[in-house]
Amino acid sequence: MSQIVIVFHSGYGHTKKVAEAVAEGSGGTLLAIDAEGNLPEGGWEQLQAAKTIVFGSPTYMGSVSWQFKKFADASSKAWFTGQWKDKLAAGFTNSASMNGDKLSTLHYLFTLSQQHGMFWVGTGMMPSNSKAATRNDLNYVASSSGLMTTTPSDASVDEMVPGDIATAKAFGVRVAAATAKLI
Numbered sequence: 001m002s003q004i005v006i007v008f009h010s011g012y013g014h015t016k017k018v019a020e021a022v023a024e025g026s027g028g029t030l031l032a033i034d035a036e037g038n039l040p041e042g043g044w045e046q047l048q049a050a051k052t053i054v055f056g057s058p059t060y061m062g063s064v065s066w067q068f069k070k071f072a073d074a075s076s077k078a079w080f081t082g083q084w085k086d087k088l089a090a091g092f093t094n095s096a097s098m099n100g101d102k103l104s105t106l107h108y109l110f111t112l113s114q115q116h117g118m119f120w121v122g123t124g125m126m127p128s129n130s131k132a133a134t135r136n137d138l139n140y141v142a143s144s145s146g147l148m149t150t151t152p153s154d155a156s157v158d159e160m161v162p163g164d165i166a167t168a169k170a171f172g173v174r175v176a177a178a179t180a181k182l183i
Helices: 014-026 043-049 066-074 076-080 102-115 162-182
Strands: 004-008 029-032 052-058 088-095 147-150
Touching: 004 014, 004 043, 004 162, 014 029, 014 052, 014 088, 014 147, 014 162, 029 043, 043 076, 052 102, 052 162, 066 076, 088 102, 088 162, 102 147, 147 162
Parallel strands: 004 029, 004 052, 052 088, 088 147
Antiparallel strands: none
8 A cells, every 4th residue: 555645536637637746746646536426445445554645626616526525524434533643634726717716625625634633744835926937837826735736727638737737746746755754
């Protein structure tokens, strides 16, 4: 079993591509929440065995998808027995708008981690906010609390912003480093 598990829901494939980049950077394992909000066979056991859990969801209407919410509600069984207490946690989200109220989604993921007694890992990245910054720079969306990416609503998965994918990989590297250092 992997030390790092990235549990995520992706409605159209964009959040999945971000999850894959986080996994590439962290060496973690992907655990997809299906269209009905369920984990695959053995998913709960993977999460229990992990040292770090990275949560990922698209931002829909200012929060996580209903499928992710169903998963989060079902995690109350793990909460009741303290299965995730003292694990590391991190989170990411993608939406079509540059802001899109993504911070609300990250706060939801953070709150979920805190209810489970986990330790949160932010991006640790400086924002790309100078006049010379371009959309392909690392952390152009400028998030510290978790990874935020932006995909235009009419863009295919293959048209995602390369800088966001690079930022997701760098975030994965940070999660792996935190896991190695703190756990």
